[in-house]
Amino acid sequence: MDTKHLLEIMTFDEKVGQLLQIAPFFFIKHADVEIAGEVKDLGLSRKNIFHAGSVLGIGSAEEMMQVQELYMKNHRLGIPLIFMADIIHGYETIFPVPIALASSFNPELVKQASRTSAVEASTAGIHVTFAPMADLVRDPRWGRVVESFGEDPYVNEVMVQASVEGFQAGDLKDERTLASCVKHFAGYGASEAGRDYNTVDLSRIQLHNGYLNGYKKAIEAGAKMVMTSFNVVEGIPATVNRYLLREVLRDLYQFKGVTISDYDSLHQILNHGCAEDDKEAAERGIMGGLDIEMASTCYIKHLKELVDEGVVDMKLIDEACLRVLDLKNDLGLFDNPYRGANPTEANRLVMSKEHLEQSLKAAYESLILLENKDILPLNKQVKVALIGPHATYDMTNGPWSWRGNQAHNTSLYDELKAFGVDVIHVNDQVDVSSYNEHDFKIIREADVVILALGEHVRESGEAHSKASLRLPRHQDDLFHMIKQHAKKIVTIVTAGRPLILNDVKESDALIYSWFLGTKHALAIVHTLFGLNHPSGKCPMSFPMHEGQVPLYYNHLNTGRPYQPQGHNEFTSYYLDMPNEPLYTFGEGLTYTKFMYGDLHVSKTEMIPQDTLDITIDITNVGEYTGHETVMLFIRDRVAAISRPVMELKKWQKIQLNPNESKTVQFRLTAIDLGYYDQEGKTVIEPGWFDIMVGPHAKDTQKQSFKFIKG
Ligand code: BGC
Numbered sequence: 001m002d003t004k005h006l007l008e009i010m011t012f013d014e015k016v017g018q019l020l021q022i023a024p025f026f027f028i029k030h031a032d033v034e035i036a037g038e039v040k041d042l043g044l045s046r047k048n049i050f051h052a053g054s055v056l057g058i059g060s061a062e063e064m065m066q067v068q069e070l071y072m073k074n075h076r077l078g079i080p081l082i083f084m085a086d087i088i089h090g091y092e093t094i095f096p097v098p099i100a101l102a103s104s105f106n107p108e109l110v111k112q113a114s115r116t117s118a119v120e121a122s123t124a125g126i127h128v129t130f131a132p133m134a135d136l137v138r139d140p141r142w143g144r145v146v147e148s149f150g151e152d153p154y155v156n157e158v159m160v161q162a163s164v165e166g167f168q169a170g171d172l173k174d175e176r177t178l179a180s181c182v183k184h185f186a187g188y189g190a191s192e193a194g195r196d197y198n199t200v201d202l203s204r205i206q207l208h209n210g211y212l213n214g215y216k217k218a219i220e221a222g223a224k225m226v227m228t229s230f231n232v233v234e235g236i237p238a239t240v241n242r243y244l245l246r247e248v249l250r251d252l253y254q255f256k257g258v259t260i261s262d263y264d265s266l267h268q269i270l271n272h273g274c275a276e277d278d279k280e281a282a283e284r285g286i287m288g289g290l291d292i293e294m295a296s297t298c299y300i301k302h303l304k305e306l307v308d309e310g311v312v313d314m315k316l317i318d319e320a321c322l323r324v325l326d327l328k329n330d331l332g333l334f335d336n337p338y339r340g341a342n343p344t345e346a347n348r349l350v351m352s353k354e355h356l357e358q359s360l361k362a363a364y365e366s367l368i369l370l371e372n373k374d375i376l377p378l379n380k381q382v383k384v385a386l387i388g389p390h391a392t393y394d395m396t397n398g399p400w401s402w403r404g405n406q407a408h409n410t411s412l413y414d415e416l417k418a419f420g421v422d423v424i425h426v427n428d429q430v431d432v433s434s435y436n437e438h439d440f441k442i443i444r445e446a447d448v449v450i451l452a453l454g455e456h457v458r459e460s461g462e463a464h465s466k467a468s469l470r471l472p473r474h475q476d477d478l479f480h481m482i483k484q485h486a487k488k489i490v491t492i493v494t495a496g497r498p499l500i501l502n503d504v505k506e507s508d509a510l511i512y513s514w515f516l517g518t519k520h521a522l523a524i525v526h527t528l529f530g531l532n533h534p535s536g537k538c539p540m541s542f543p544m545h546e547g548q549v550p551l552y553y554n555h556l557n558t559g560r561p562y563q564p565q566g567h568n569e570f571t572s573y574y575l576d577m578p579n580e581p582l583y584t585f586g587e588g589l590t591y592t593k594f595m596y597g598d599l600h601v602s603k604t605e606m607i608p609q610d611t612l613d614i615t616i617d618i619t620n621v622g623e624y625t626g627h628e629t630v631m632l633f634i635r636d637r638v639a640a641i642s643r644p645v646m647e648l649k650k651w652q653k654i655q656l657n658p659n660e661s662k663t664v665q666f667r668l669t670a671i672d673l674g675y676y677d678q679e680g681k682t683v684i685e686p687g688w689f690d691i692m693v694g695p696h697a698k699d700t701q702k703q704s705f706k707f708i709k710g
Helices: 003-009 012-017 061-074 098-103 107-122 143-147 153-168 204-211 213-220 242-252 278-288 298-308 314-330 343-349 353-366 412-418 437-445 472-485 520-528
Strands: 020-022 054-056 082-085 179-185 225-228 258-260 368-372 383-387 422-427 448-454 489-494 509-512 594-596 611-620 626-636 647-656 661-669 687-696 699-707
Touching (some): 012 314, 082 314, 098 107, 098 143, 107 153, 107 343, 153 179, 153 204, 153 213, 153 647, 179 242, 204 213, 225 242, 258 314, 278 298, 298 314, 383 437, 422 437, 489 520, 509 520, 611 626, 611 647, 626 661
Parallel strands (some): 054 082, 225 258, 383 422, 383 448, 448 489, 489 509
16 A cells, blocks of 8 residues: 555545544444553544544454444545554463563563464454553552562563564464554552552653663664553653653654554643643644544544644644555555454464463463472372462453453362362451361361462553552461461462562462462462472562562662671661562572572683673582573673663573583673763773672672673
8 A cells, every 4th residue: 555645645634544543442332452541431433433443452353344344434535444452461361461471581582472462352353452552660569560560671671572562473464463552651560658640750861771772773674663651751651742752752862653642641631630621632632643532522623723723734734644654565464454364263273272271381481489498399199278369269360361261260179189189278358257166177287378469450451550569458467377277378469560479488389379370279289289390489578578679689889888788877778678578579489499609700811892702601410300590680880870780681591300411691782881861872882890699689709800891
């Protein structure tokens, strides 16, 4: 399709229509779809509706085809609609939530999860997914950490890239792909006090060296769209923020794709106090660099007047409209407006055996073993007492799985029984007074108590921030009571964010499971009994207290650094609490043990053309086969700006059999030593750098080298 020619023959209304996204129930009343936020009467005329360029959410192939057919019959030029939806960690087959996938430190799993999600969702005629979320997070109170890849900018970059590659698979003409819309641009994860939608105030140095990296990587990986965020940045709502949308996105990152607001976020700039009315919002949006408006109607109602009054240049509308038409063209919609929608293929592909197996494998690798006092894996002959709010719970898909099919979800109890374990389900209650003498007898007689604790599925996700990070509803009290009676206690915590685990740390074994999707319970049971060996590691720091957050390993030094073991008067510390988290970034055990040899660095001086090789031998000295994720951090000792005390630059996940050794090799080049200045330009300064290699941020060996500018 010659989209430039098409643009020439479009009327003004048809052009502005392309910049409007509405829900499918404007076309069919019974649409089977869940929409984020409030559904309001947008006051759209029939004409507006049949000009709208895209649809948010659709329930099935049949619905999509019905809407598209109706729409095209009513559109003068027959320009097809584009269907967008939130396909975050699965369509019907649900994979672990993104924070769980990040724990696997295996980008191939992220890619696979996105690939399979695209295959399934595309059969319903969905063309664009609002994923991945590339927001860096450092505050577990924010409910959306569950949708993130955690606190580290590099992990975020790697996982975001894998996700975009999985969704788009390099060829959008292939109808089993989805175009990726990275979100929420920008800085949404830094909302003050961890409260969703709240103010964000980041310096440009912070933005470029942490918060923007994930979106940048998504764009480099070819993401076709960028969604703006709800928050302000430098006092200006991101949805109309010229610096972000024009200077960073278009000029610096050379992004050629489509921008879209978040749900109603253009209209919401009135609440931010940044527009008098919808007309001013429309003006600020189009001038700022926003193409599509999701779920509000400032453009459709006011752009005409703004152009007639000479306030807005028609060129801006043409450019935005052309970008939308080009996206439709890239997706092949002009050749096949029903792209992807296919009920027969949906039956064949959705929830296929292969997809369910992939979901199980991803769940295996996402589990984090935090404690193990030689109790796991369990022997199948043990007598188990199962207790706690997650014992019979099967809502394990986690937030943003609106289409998730529950038919295959099971509970721990179901899976323990099916596995042939001698298990008694004692009680789901948290309230300690609901346990009686009979319950205590069972607990005392059991070889092991499995205590299944955690958050309900609706305790994390969008608009689900929390001030308290303790295990909800006094679950710690339940733990203490059970511990008094149990011979051994294995605690499993299912949650959407890092919670405070100070008490349950005293369990004989502690597993952090997140929401693992369709195969959640099976993955846990297989892990408990050694059919899977856990290998996940913490992608975020687990605080000891809410007062410590934001808490992250890659912080800057202060002028008065804290001494973990020393005297701290007049240093940066708390009177009542250590500075460190309970579990730091990268912590996580396996069933085996690894021994690290000495760290070798190929040079002590490096010039820009050089590469630096870093090697370390790892040996499995335990009894089980296991995976180890080896992490390499650097520290730029002196620079024009203060640099983090350590920052992850590379990692490798290797598998070793008992007694097996491997040499892990990393290579650094000059670019790995750089940082971004306030304009987002790379700076590499000469001087001393430390290299730290080890299993996690608190356990590394160090070597140093000097970088010399040739
Ligand atoms: C969320 C986005 C989502 C959009 C559309 C919003 O409320 O913030 O992440 O993509 O709704 O469902």
